[in-house]
Amino acid sequence: MIHKYKFKDKHIVLDVNSGAVHVVEKIIYDILDVYNGENKEEVFVAIRDKYDESSVHDAVSDLDYLISHGLLFSDDSHITDEIIHNKKPVVKALCLHISHDCNMNCRYCFGDQGAFEGIRELMSFEVGKKAIDFLVQNSGSRRNLEVDFFGGEPLMNFDVVKALVHYGKTVEKTYRKNIRFTITTNGLLLDDEKIDYINEHMDNIILSIDGRPEIHDKMRRTWNDKGTYDLIIKNYHHFVQKRKDALYYVRGTFTKENLDFSEDLIHLINQGFKNVSIEPVVVNDNISYALREDDLDSIFNEYEKLSDYYIQEYKNGKAFEFFHFNLDLDQGPCIIKRISGCGAGTEYMAIAPNGDIYPCHQFVGNKDFLLGNINENCFENRLYDTFNKAHIFNKEKCKSCWAKFYCSGGCHANAYNINGSIYEPYELGCEMEKKRIECAIGIQAALTE
Amino acid sequence: MKYVKVISKASFKSVCGKGCGECQTSCQSACKTSCTVANQKCENTGKQDKDIFDDMK
Numbered sequence: 001m002i003h004k005y006k007f008k009d010k011h012i013v014l015d016v017n018s019g020a021v022h023v024v025e026k027i028i029y030d031i032l033d034v035y036n037g038e039n040k041e042e043v044f045v046a047i048r049d050k051y052d053e054s055s056v057h058d059a060v061s062d063l064d065y066l067i068s069h070g071l072l073f074s075d076d077s078h079i080t081d082e083i084i085h086n087k088k089p090v091v092k093a094l095c096l097h098i099s100h101d102c103n104m105n106c107r108y109c110f111g112d113q114g115a116f117e118g119i120r121e122l123m124s125f126e127v128g129k130k131a132i133d134f135l136v137q138n139s140g141s142r143r144n145l146e147v148d149f150f151g152g153e154p155l156m157n158f159d160v161v162k163a164l165v166h167y168g169k170t171v172e173k174t175y176r177k178n179i180r181f182t183i184t185t186n187g188l189l190l191d192d193e194k195i196d197y198i199n200e201h202m203d204n205i206i207l208s209i210d211g212r213p214e215i216h217d218k219m220r221r222t223w224n225d226k227g228t229y230d231l232i233i234k235n236y237h238h239f240v241q242k243r244k245d246a247l248y249y250v251r252g253t254f255t256k257e258n259l260d261f262s263e264d265l266i267h268l269i270n271q272g273f274k275n276v277s278i279e280p281v282v283v284n285d286n287i288s289y290a291l292r293e294d295d296l297d298s299i300f301n302e303y304e305k306l307s308d309y310y311i312q313e314y315k316n317g318k319a320f321e322f323f324h325f326n327l328d329l330d331q332g333p334c335i336i337k338r339i340s341g342c343g344a345g346t347e348y349m350a351i352a353p354n355g356d357i358y359p360c361h362q363f364v365g366n367k368d369f370l371l372g373n374i375n376e377n378c379f380e381n382r383l384y385d386t387f388n389k390a391h392i393f394n395k396e397k398c399k400s401c402w403a404k405f406y407c408s409g410g411c412h413a414n415a416y417n418i419n420g421s422i423y424e425p426y427e428l429g430c431e432m433e434k435k436r437i438e439c440a441i442g443i444q445a446a447l448t449e
Numbered sequence: 450m451k452y453v454k455v456i457s458k459a460s461f462k463s464v465c466g467k468g469c470g471e472c473q474t475s476c477q478s479a480c481k482t483s484c485t486v487a488n489q490k491c492e493n494t495g496k497q498d499k500d501i502f503d504d505m506k
Binding site: 065 | 450451454455457461468471472482485486488489490491492493
């Protein structure tokens with residue numbers, strides 16, 4: 001399988017099964033409308049009016065060279081789902097819902113303004129400690145483990161966060177694990193004490209902000225209905241200045257109300273943030289700010305604009321990281337990871353403040369996906385097979401999709417929330433992801449030449 | 450080649466053996482609402498002998 005597309009003035013060809021990427025001349029691009037590696041005669045007939053025979057001959061020779069080296073029309077016999085089906089349950093990452101309460105009242109919140117369809121409560125140290133024990137006990141031979149402090153707003157329960165990090169550091173020595181701690185915050189409570197602690201102990205931090213003040217303030221409100229941009233931006237500047245070279249992301253959400261979201265990302269970059277991301281909102285389309293199919297052209301145009309800006313800034317020595325343009329074409333994840341996806345419900349779980357276990361943070365509160373409770377003595381993941389088998393070979397729409405080894409089948413929660421099944425991908429999300437991948441690859445092609 | 454420039458020869462065959470599982474879980478990074486596996490880093494540090502079947506032994 002191949003995928004070919006135009007990016008700026010370049011013609012790009014992607015060999016899906018190997019991951020090889022080629023920039024080709026127009027003649028090759030046109031020939032590939034016909035050529036499948038075995039039908040040279042058809043090629044000469046099909047484009048004889050457009051190119052001379054000698055050029056076509058040379059072009060087909062180029063293509064045959066790529067084919068013989070496994071860089072075009074490569075087969076997929078090495079890529080099977082057998083290895084995933086034989087995988088033993090191992091848990092390596094937890095999303096700890098350390099606070100089911102929030103000091104913001106964001107309009108688009110998927111977590112019920114922090115409560116996740118339940119009561120407002122904070123996780124106790126005892127529950128968090130059991131969660132870390134659960135992680136270590138179920139992690140098999142994995143050395144690298146992850147604990148993300150999430151909410152609601154995690155900084156509302158920061159003493160427990162600190163106590164759990166301390167406990168985790170003790171446990172990792174005992175069991176020879178490496179636990180990476182991360183935290184996501186809305187920034188309201190980010191003071192010097194917390195900043196210093198996070199900088200010392202957290203491998204990554206996600207700072208939520210949507211971009212331009214007027215855009216941010218439309219969605220991210222205080223409980224007494226005021227905008228929050230001015231309250232958090234100074235905290236983020238201060239944080240990033242003290243963070244130095246350690247990893248962080250400022251991350252926003254765009255909706256139908258800011259379809260010009262490239263301006264929001266550029267605003268964040270102009271504020272001095274070097275690691276940025278912006279995500280499409282995912283809500284049912286009866287919500288006024290939901291993204292819809294007829295928004296796709298505008299959204300694609302924004303990703304194109306961001307690509308131009310990325311290339312321009314890179315060439316001017318002012319490179320930044322946009323999460324969705326980070327693509328390592330020479331290495332990246334192995335094929336097993338590319339097939340199996342995000343790990344929700346298999347190696348990644350979310351823990352609610354009361355100890356309830358869910359397949360991921362987006363399923364928290366949905367009792368159909370309740371897997372157990374951390375306070376129970378034994379855990380058996382009743383949905384393991386359901387999630388383990390929800391990979392690209394078992395999703396009809398993914399089988400024939402060129403992007404399947406990049407998105408790995410997409411987000412289970414989005415699929416469930418929009419289509420009612422984790423086996424049916426959220427199509428609007430697929431289209432946006434494909435565009436982002438095309439841009440990410442195109443940028444590398446543009447910067448390589 | 451006259452008309453082709455190879456930008457990447459990346460072969461999904463050759464990376465990481467059978468999958469050591471040491472890489473980051475995608476949603477623990479920056480997205481939280483979309484699946485972005487391809488931009489994760491491989492963290493196999495040469496442990497080709499250690500793969501997901503180790504946990505079955």
